Amino acid sequence: MNTDPRSVAGKRLEIAERTQILIVGAGPAGIAAARHAHQGGAQVMLVDEHPVPFETMGESVPQIWGGRMGGSVRNRNAMTERMLEARPDLAELFEAGVDIRLGTACWGLFANQPNLGWIPGLVAGLADEEQGSHLVGFDQAIVATGRRDMGLAFPGWDMPGVLGAGAALVLARLYNALDSRRAVMLGSTPEALLAVLELVSAGVAIAAVVEQAAAPAAPEDLVARIRAAGVEIVTGEAPRGVTSDADGVTGLVLRNRTIACDSVLLGVGAVPMIDLLHAAGARCAFDNDRGGFVPLLGAGGETSLPGIRAAGDCAGIWPAKSSDPALAVAEGRLAAGAALAALGLATAPADVAPQPGPAADLGEYRKAWVRASVVEAVAEMPVCQCEEVTAREILDVSPPRYLNAPHLPNLTRSLTEILGEGPPDPDQIKRLTRAGMGPCQGRRCREQIQALLALQEDLSLGVVPLAGYRSPVRPISLAAAAMPEDPAIAAAWDSWFGMPRQWIPFWDVEEHYTVAALATEKEHVSE
Template sequence: MSAFTDPFSIGGKTPEIAEHAAVLVIGAGEAGMAAAIEAARSGAQTVLIDEHPLDSALFGLDVPFHFGQRADGSVQNQGRALDQIAQSHPRLDEAFEAGVDVRLGVTAWAGFVNGPTAHGLPKPVVALADVNRSWLTSFDKLIVAAGRRDLGFAFPGWELPGVMGAAALHALTHHYRAFAGRRILVLGGGRLGFETALDAKHSGIDVVAIVEAAPVFSAPNDVIEAVKAAGIALHASSMIARAEGSAAGVERVEIVALDATLAPIAGSGRMIDCDTICLALGAVPNIELLDQLGCKLTYRENQGGHVPLLSADGQTSLEGIFAIGDCAGIASEEDGSRRLQSWTRAALAAGGLDVTVCQCEEVTRRDLLDVRPPRYLDREGAGLRARSLQTLLADGPVNQDQIKRLTRAGMGACQGRRCREQVTALLALAGGIEPGAVPLPSYRPPLRPLPLSVLRDGHEHPGMRSGWDVWFGIEGQFDPYWTIK
């Protein structure tokens, strides 16, 4: 039998790998920096990358953190931003002395390994990019120290400039020194909320209040006493009813008292002046790269949600790929998912269903629960009116990917970073299931938004280019439909 080779197969036609690292570390926080220094001192050729300072355009897209348009104009100056980020890394000189190849302002936007659907890679690779170009780096060992991201939370007016996350606030005050707000209200009365408030106060920011839906604050007693001593007002059993402001951003917020059922008490509303609302309900491990590589994940309520399954030495389910720091799980004394469920119930009672939950695609809570298509499509057909989350639940367990495809919730530039956990909470409440039973939605490279200019010089293998218009031998598959007779 003669062998047959498909001329349109992608086998053996992989893109060029620009470089190789014995150890590639992603994330220059405390965990990533320590791992890189240790690897270099052991004699391994080590590359350490960190996405900060960000391309200035990413601040407006709220990636990787929810900046809420509260970065001042200094982030537009890449040189100044680089200098601030470098100064904020206390062990940077130590890394250089150890021989670490440190690269700031470099993003890991994808990872590729051989698996069930890919067999042609000579080595596992990570796709990297800076503000000018993109390239592939292969590795012997990959250490992911991608850290945490902000937990989004919707209420009427949360689309206004000035609603931001706790991780973003920390980054702007300590790493970029570019926070543009003056008077903030913190939403969340756990350890994160209280420590965020204290840190902001010590940074010279006026903190007007901490708001907590539960009847008691869950922060440690010594931290609570420190906040009281700092003169910060505390509002337990309370919820934001709405934020008000202008195109410039938040100007005031109305909070209402909650009864024992988390319902708002009539006539209890009060207005508080502020220009920033800091969401500090919790934090989420950055597992996108690990998930996209194919590392097995599990759901752990007290570690921030989905986290990688790790061996005793921190190795994931894939050989040679490790996870450390907050992306491997955020230790918490609280049950984060149940806490978010309580906050979601309070928000539904105070703000109702007609509140945008996915800002990128303008999907409201009602759109989500009624499984309504995007506004630019016909939404009034008889079949669509008969469809709801309950009709889907009758067919089987709720699936966030199915909801995403039908409503577009989570399909925007942030790929669900602002809404993913909120969508999970709503689906879990409506379906009467635990949040951990709602599957993690999918996402695709690039895991960070990238300008086309960064990708323009990345060409396919010549063997791919020669037959791209008949990929897999299907003639005319890319012909415009209007030319087909």
Template sequence: MELNFGGTDLCAVNGTRSKAEARYDVVVVGAGPSGIAAALDAVKGGASVLLVDENPVSGGLMGNDTPLYFGGRMTAATQNSERMLEAIFMSMPELETAMEAGVELMLGTTAWGVYRNGPGAQSLPEQVVGLANAERSWMVAFDRIVLATGARDLAMAFPGWNQPGVMGAAAFQMLLSRYDAFSGRRILVAGSHDLALETALLAHERGIEVAGLVEMRNAPQGDPKLVAKVEALGIPITCNTHPVEAKGGLDGVEQINLADGETVACDTLVMAIGLIPMIELVDAMHGARALEPMRGGYIPKGEATVTAVGDCAGLADTGFDHIAYRMDWMRALSNSCADDTIICQCEEVTRADLIGVQPPNYLTRPAPMCARSLETLLQDGPANQDQIKRLTRSGMGVCQGRRCRDQVAMLLALESDKPFGTIPLATHRAPVRPLPMKILAEWDEPSEMDAAWDVWFGIPTAWVPWEDIGTPHEDEHREMLYTGMYK
């Protein structure tokens, strides 16, 4: 039985959803090479296509290492949005090709959530993607959506990594190749696989001094041809060692201490151990169940609704033991960490906090909480990063776990003596980018939502509608609540 006065169900969610501002046959998220190719294929097939990309991202987001691990090594040029936009077009002429072909392009626009009818979203009139720029957010409807969000850096903690000058290889390449806004002068590269070797070659090409590469294994791990190119430039590759501490001053890193006792003077350490596909949008859509495989080329109407292309669909298979390699690095760096080494920079969760399953120091710790540890937690079942996240706040900061999510899972695997793949990663929820409430909030609410704001979300046991307080209808509400007649 519905509670209905005057023919209106005040608890109904009908009409409370905002309508999409525009509609496209295909929306492509990510304007890298894969995204541009997908957009061109779609528009050539006669589809209306919207191509969105969050670059140029604001200096504030870069300071929070979103979407990449920039490590505080951006120049002041990143604060000038017009200059950044010009740099993108200068470095990516294929964007103009896409626009001339009929693709609508939106840069500096974040896709923060995709909503399709399903659990918790049954009232949507159609499937939509949430977009936001520096001024507002809005919804766009689509028939099909292609995710070409790329990959981000794998960060790993060690003493001193939480100061400016420790950054990721993808962010380094972005600052050099896309923005021309890297502030460092002399770098050290951690790793020796292709990503690290390509990073060193790019730096040398752009006039950045490369102090060398350090590899914790006993030999370089990348393509021998790339290794030869790096060595031919006089760039040393030192094996059987790794960073144990980053020492710095007011401007960040000044030197890196290595496990073999050597000290390297540099202003930047580029972590080039590996990349992680950016799957936040997919994960927030209930994970792999939402994703349908890309069969190549333009997707004819009526086929797959959500597809992924490029690095976000999975990194290229090079035959290299990526997981074992990363775990070797994690084990080596972890052994260098003291109890007070920060693991989650946003929430200042230390290694001791994480392994002890304790909240950060700014929260109180009652005695029962102090008695808790990962060991006691494991007695109740396998480690679960979502549970660890709620108990310690690791991954709950403004970077949304980009610096700690993957390494926390790796640490949990090491500490619980389990294979890495058996530890589930923390899940994502929309918005998948840290958006200010003034942008995300909907100031022009539909009249239906405004009229029944206190009950439209469908929890009748929590509220009596404001307009019925002090009227005979208030008692009718209470009677309904107490007799369980709401349905």
């Protein structure tokens, strides 16, 4: 039987380099994993996307930067130096022989699966400013990509000065480039209040912590530390808008007062950054005690994809772990020990990964914030900033505005009726409204859409499935995406662009494609 020349069967990928253990993320878990794996005799490559290119930061990737990046972030060399000053362990690892790649984004992980049987083992896609995009083969991977912030819409949240609490910490701690002097924190989770204390120590005045609930959501001892630092805690309030000038936010408007500030920090939810794992096909599930959707892990932090492990905040977030980096370090060491054992360089370590205790209902807390800030907003505003889709348009499943379709609100049908049986599906909402399809890849609106759908159908948050992630999970330029390819793939270029001949039996396809040669009378078959 002849082989279809347009099939990927028999084609080869250009693998630029290989390593035994690939570690993605140079936080506490990633650094600990790199040190332990190197000491165990493995070849280790440690990649971290920081310093993030300024152009990428402008799209609120990977954090919600909110236009409060100081001008120094444009200087890549200065940012790299500041990062090494903030994380001196990186220099130590480099001197010890670890292959460290800073300013390098991992935009995809690929493993052999039913629809990827032709992949030559485990492969990662990396991109940096020097080499562009290239593929790296590896035997074991440890993903330690950390966390990001949940977005929260309110009138004016698209103004410069509204940024994530985690983004503010990165700018202050890692880059020393936070362009903010006085901020208000939205949310009183343990992670939000710990961020308040760190920002205060970095010289940022925190005017207030605003909480929609009647009482703070953090333990009383942490609340006491906030009050001892002189920070006001305002409960029973949600943002109603902002005041602003040419430079962005100048104040946060509440029901009966306006708090002067130049930044509003989104601290209503710290989200495990699982995009790389989910796009690779690792099984994930909602876990209230671990901060939301997290990968399902087996012994040694291994995901459902053999050879790919998770550690640190991307494997789960809870208060004790947020306040004590030693727990993330322990996860990194455990994952590295298991990776060494898989390579035959060590015996399998005892599986003693830190486990969280029972937590408050995270889903109800996030839904309450979305209800108070978005549903009860005094004016309509985009929930998806990239595509300018409002909450009403999401819940009405309105078509994108650029189609100029007549507005037909689905007020007589529930989302279940509109989208079919079963829980509402954020991916269907994305396809029908474009909410979540913009340059930030849903990082500002993903959790809000999930909460809106749960509120609409009166469901618990975890019942609404996770919207899909797709590679590349980081924006890369077309120039960087132009990787070397097998000449046999280039020879059948037209079949990759949806041209009609891709449905014609390959034995009937003309050698050279021309529009005039399209045979409309032939029977078309699906590949």
